[in-house]
Amino acid sequence: MGSKKTTDAKTFDAQTFLDSAGAAREVVEYPRSEILFSQGDAATSVIYIQKGGVRLSVVSHAGREAVVAMLGPGDFCGEGGLAGQSVRTATATALTPTTVLVIAKEEMIRVLHAEHALSDRFIAYMLDRNIRIEEDLIHQLLNSSEKRLARALLLLAHYGKQDKPDRILSKISQATLADMVGATRSRVSVLLKKFTRLGFIDVRPAGITVNRSLLSVVLHE
Amino acid sequence: MGSKKTTDAKTFDAQTFLDSAGAAREVVEYPRSEILFSQGDAATSVIYIQKGGVRLSVVSHAGREAVVAMLGPGDFCGEGGLAGQSVRTATATALTPTTVLVIAKEEMIRVLHAEHALSDRFIAYMLDRNIRIEEDLIHQLLNSSEKRLARALLLLAHYGKQDKPDRILSKISQATLADMVGATRSRVSVLLKKFTRLGFIDVRPAGITVNRSLLSVVLHE
């Protein structure tokens, strides 16, 4: 809304600012399904996503998985290392072919001082991320699995953009959805069936079409 | 861990840095139970907590409440206004007599550029906050209400400090605990009784004594 041009993910070019600060950085490309880092790895760098998409997930001792976030271009990732975390607490997996900037921890700290545009972008990201996670947490605290799934579908379908019903990229398994909303796969299967029956969504091989009317599920108490 | 002196909440004096940047700020004190701001208010300022404690909570359309965070000295609050949020999304209530710095949004943005020490502190806070919320979210996604309550009790008892069993400040109602872990009050009552029976905690008028062994509830799958 009120943000300056340089803090906007669309127009912001991290590489330029890193260069002007003489900061070492490395451009790396990952094919689909490749792992950027794993839970438990040493956290020595911060990653800036240029193109593609990344899934952040955590597995419990019992082997159960939880999807913490889905990140895209302009997002940072692994920034916990800048605070006390010496180790990655989640696993980052490329959802699609993905290009990232790998920035060493110390470099990142230094550049945050040297380049306002980059620190602006970083702070903007942190604020957004905070808001997103907080909303997820609130939904977990307040809602049933049915509403949580409805919300997740709406968010994944990029709601708030156009008027028309939008599409979710084809490849999202019921298992991943279950891990995002904290439910079992069988429950997701049943709920998707229910939503389909009610005309809220349309499941087809190419992907899931989400109808705006699905909002009623989230809103109605 | 690796943070510099000025980013450390204990030794950091926000007032000094605001003054040196010639930034307007206001010191305000709130008695216990007073509301700093309410969900829906215009978000025109950022608040820095100097002394005391603040509870951040959200109520759903249906009137159900969720406690999003408990904040203390060195924490910021209402920072969502710096990103797109034009309105407060949560209600902030003083847990104890609390002293805060109220900083207008534009001032805050300006000072973040002018004073590295403050922007360092702010970024450090955001990173920590992110980690905390993310952990909460993960626990919501992965665990049962029994484990969630056990974890909340351990965190409230400041675990990781001493060896001895620690104490929770007396005033925490079962209703608040329920809102923190996303369960009903009756369930919290039952679980507290269970924990007591098993010797994990000791409930008395003065407060709840939490035994380290409560950890076994969180850890065991």
Place this chain on the structure above:
DNA sequence: GGGCGTCTGTTCAATTGTGAACACGAGTCT
């Protein structure tokens, strides 16, 4: 084509959690 792995639809008993109700005791106010 045949085999293999992954994703899905479906079922079902068992567990977990809810929501509402009622009783009790400890303040507080007048």
Place this chain on the structure above:
DNA sequence: AGACTCGTGTTCACAATTGAACAGACGCCC
């Protein structure tokens, strides 16, 4: 004292959710 509120202990019928199992469908590889 009486009336009132608030936090608590407890119970119970019922709704939500799990976890495990099995079968079918769709690639993909050799």
